Amino acid sequence: MAQVLEFRLPDLGEGLTEAEIVRWLVQVGDVVAVDQPVVEVETAKAMVEVPCPYGGVVTARFGEEGAELPVGAPLLTVAVGAAAEPAEESSGNVLVGYGTSAAPARRRRVRTSRPVAPTADGVARPAPAVAERPPAAAAPGSAPGATVRTPRGDTPERPEGPVPVISPLVRRLARENGLDLRRLAGSGPDGLILRADVEDAIRVSGVKVRAGTVATATVSAPSALGTEASATIAAAAATSARPAATAGTRIPLKGLRGAVADKLSRSRREIPDATCWVDADATELMRARTAMNAAGGSKISLLALLARICTSALGRFPELNSTVDTEAREIVLLDQVHLGFAAQTDRGLVVPVVRDAHTRDAESLTAEFVRLTEAAHAGTLTPGDLTGGTFTLNNYGVFGVDGSTPIVNHPEAAMLGVGRIVPKPWVHEGELAVRQVVQLSLTFDHRVCDGGTAGGFLRYVADCVEQPAVLLRTL
Template sequence: MPEYKQFPLSDTAEGLTEADILDWKVKPGDTVTVNQIVVEIETAKAAVELPIPWAGVITELLVEPGQTVEVGTPILTVDVDPGGAAASAAANGSAPAKAPSAEAPAEEEMKPLVGYGSKAVSAHRRARKGSAPAPAPAAAAPAPAPVAQPVRGGYVPLAKPPVRKLAKDLGVDLHALTGSADGGVITRDDVQRAATGTPANSTVDTAAGYDPATRERRVPIKGVRKATAAAMVQSAYTAPHVTEFLTVDVTPMMELRAKLKNSREFSGVKLTPLVFAAKAVCLAAKRTPDINAVWDEAAQEIVYKEYVHLGIAAATPRGLVVPKIRDADAMSLSELASALGELTDTARQGKTTPADMLNGTFTISNVGVFGVDTGTPIINPGESAILAVGAIRDTPWVVDGELAVRKVMQLSLSFDHRVIDGQQGSEFLADVGALLSDPAVAITY
């Protein structure tokens, strides 16, 4: 007989409480293997792909794309004994390898699951009301258009995952719509017209959340944007911020960069000014350890970190994220350049894992990439300082008493005045500036 298991949404090692279902990678009737990716979710920090810990046949998808689900909620059902191997073995008098029992503790079931964190899912879950597992449907030939599959006793309307998410955001019931695309597939325009009450032949702009009556567009606050806002408010109202500024002639740094780019060691490595700033921060932090410490309110202690997990603020389609370069202080310049290149590429693709954004000790915000000279950055919670690196511009500058055109940039350092006094903050900023204006100073550190 078939043996059904329900796969719950689990914590992905970041204290997760809920997540949005972005895209299913499987459908009812699909055969899956252990650790196969079955769904992509969006947490408050990143998009994450989840593997399944069992092999079998998918019998039911319990939630739709775009739906927000709490941790522990079952999201799909799988038949782990689709061929009735257990029954056949019993009839033959043998005992086959037993699939994990539905009553077994969840932490035991999740052991083979790749990519999950240390927090186990609770062993006991309440059964979903009116949701009895159904046998896996027979395999069908591919159809030219999406085919509705049974979900929670009804049918999934014919729509792609992004359209389902849009419908959820706008409060539109897909079951009430008739798709305008081939095969009755529901499109974004169908959802937008339903949300605004606009006839199908209307030319009114129906962008997501747009109200033609008020000429306003409203977007729900969720995901990365919601988490970023909460973190920044917490930081601004918890840590007393002080911001200092320094203008630096970085012409020697740019000249060294031009030389190193032609060297064998840096062949194929993207050597940007940000790499030099990262190295300068790591070196300067050793001379001013307060910069790399943190205020522990609960313990009433200042915790000094003897390592630098360097955060790099990155703008992505999902919002601002701050992935970390672990033990950046132990890396050479070329290693930092490689790590920074991988980090930014991964962030822009939206594939930074939640674990990669935890436990930073210091952050750099490269506002110069947008052509901005400077700013007053807000400290990330759990850290005590953040450095904003501005654009490098050709600027009139006095050198040895004479006016010259030099490569000049501005630095701004925000720090937590509970941990860092003005002296320490100023010394650190001056050290970073000295290293960028004359990289040879590094050999004295």
């Protein structure tokens, strides 16, 4: 006898309380193995696949793509036992963002028109065949966004399976603009819907909306009312069709954007920050990097050299690698340097963390920066990759700007900003010359140190940039 088990959205950790369904990886009737990913969700930290701890037949799914579910909400039900493949024990592995040891089994469709459903006595019995209908066709009195189930014969024929989209970001763009992807013909291989296809459709729909508004505003009144009355009615129609002065495009502060907003607001409320900056001649640092890469082996990135300089400076000025315990009114000096670096992605700004950066050399730092950057752009960073930083390196020079006064990444104590490196006139060895100059800025929590400590840290970083041989003392 089959037993139907309910799998709920697991505790996501790191204080996360909800997730948005990006893509279902299984259908009702599919056979799933223990620890097989069944749904892709997006949290405020990352986009990850959720593994199911049960093996059996999927009998129901809860939530459409794009729906937000709180932790503990039902995700799906699985019939375990006679109706499934040879039953496996639950693994208990339901942590989001971490891989599983078992490889997912091949999914197949179970040929049955009547899925198993639980009953009050706990025994699974066949349930009437149903089909999902979009929320727009919900019956009166049903909950907003709820899935309405109707007999299969009543639903129109629609293409089965997920719509082929190049990335979840494109799917989200369509969803936020009310665009039905099933009505869109993709220009990619095999009808794959690209971002350009969605943006073109959004522009076309915007033109249609504006045209409809103009038509409504210019509707004339019945001829029996006369020209003057018609003009009055037309003006009133135009006024009612025109959006209010405060109207505009509203972007929900949720997901990653909401998490960033909350963290920045908290930083501004709790941290009395200050900023100091200095210009430095980076010519010798650039030459040293060129020499390293010319010697063979893996290439060394400029960001890795700056990170190596930061870890050396934090060893001399540990106050800036700390956090403030506000309840205990204590400054906590941290033993390890977990270096965060700001990365701009299509989903927004994220700060991946390089663990134990103080123990890594330039090659190891380069490799880790590459790995985390690729994961950030792919949206596959785990919550562990995005938390636990103790100091942040912000290379805003990639945007073509010289300086910035960034907000400290709460609960850290400081952030080093690096501007673009550009040729500028500079006095070198008593003569005017064209040198590669960079502006460095340090934003720090004034509770953990005074200006003397912050200035000493920044001056040491600038000295290492100008004379990389200074780092030899710490190797």
